[in-house]
Amino acid sequence: MKRLTLIILAACALIMLLAASDLPDWADPASPASSHLSPGFVEQAYEATHTPNVVTAVLADYRGYDTMFETVVVFLAALIIMIILRRTPHRRFCKILPHRPQRQGRDTVLKGAAQLIIPVMQVFALYVLGHGHYSPGGGFQGGVIFGASFILLALCYNLEFTINRFRERIVLLCCAGGALLYAGVGALCLAMGWNFLGYAALAGILGVSEAMARSHGILLVEVGVGITVMAVMVSIYYDLASGGDMREGL
């Protein structure tokens, strides 16, 4: 079985390497990407999408498909880690991990620092998410910061405390809900008679110009990405820290 996996992996790697030889050279000014695409994005992105940060415009609008499936990949990562690690508490061989020291009385220092830092972190995460139109940032970065704030909470108090406030069921709903929000915006555009993820279709619903509608569409999609990334971070942490039974752990 292992040998078969190796053969399949080697075959995939060979195909990738063969395909890589067809790519244009590094920093080749005559390649199609440099001669047609980049100048077009730089010149037209602001008029077309009202998004000063061209990177965000390209990421969430021009290459919306790519980002959508990146979000799905992140979601799949959480699902797969859950499939591998998650166990119900009452099954046999539950405790395969060596005994971890249980920390009952949590540290006052850590609690105090967490109370000071976590609210600020979460506000900052929302800022990073919402400010992606104007500065480096966006759904992935904001979501990671937001997820890290929950991980910090779990580290400074304990896992049970965090799970009681952000239950696994809700975490998984958020995982799927973010990706669904992204795809739902695309499907709404489709229903309005435009292309999938053609946010200009939202102009009628939002009552703004087409360029502004694309800006708002980017924001909606970024919120979806942020929710998924945040929930995936928390879900992976829950599974890894408790060894899959959600009862004890860091």
Next chain:
Amino acid sequence: MLLDLVVVVLMVCGLLLFLATTVGLLRFPDFYTRVHAAGKGDTLSTVLMLGGLIIYLLRDFNGETALTAVKLSLIVFFVFIASPTATHAIIDAGYESKVPYWTRRKGAGAGYDGPERRRQDRQI
């Protein structure tokens, strides 16, 4: 001119502390002393250097530099909270999991009963 001097003094102090931190991190004998060096020196040198940068920025005072200075002072504030807390957490984790400490006598710190002794101390 005087402000420039203050900036230079702050930055040089910060750099020297960073150097001391690095030397301590590399040269101290065991886990606890190394983390101690890293936590203490790192925090203060970051605060000193960022303080120097804030003063350097505020030499020509306008809205933009004031905003940047506020952001820098927020960084100072959070480093000042987060770095010692992280040091405390790491040391405490090492103490709980009985990481041996260094003594002059060979092997004296290896088999100590850290957490148990602390629990006894608490009961007294």
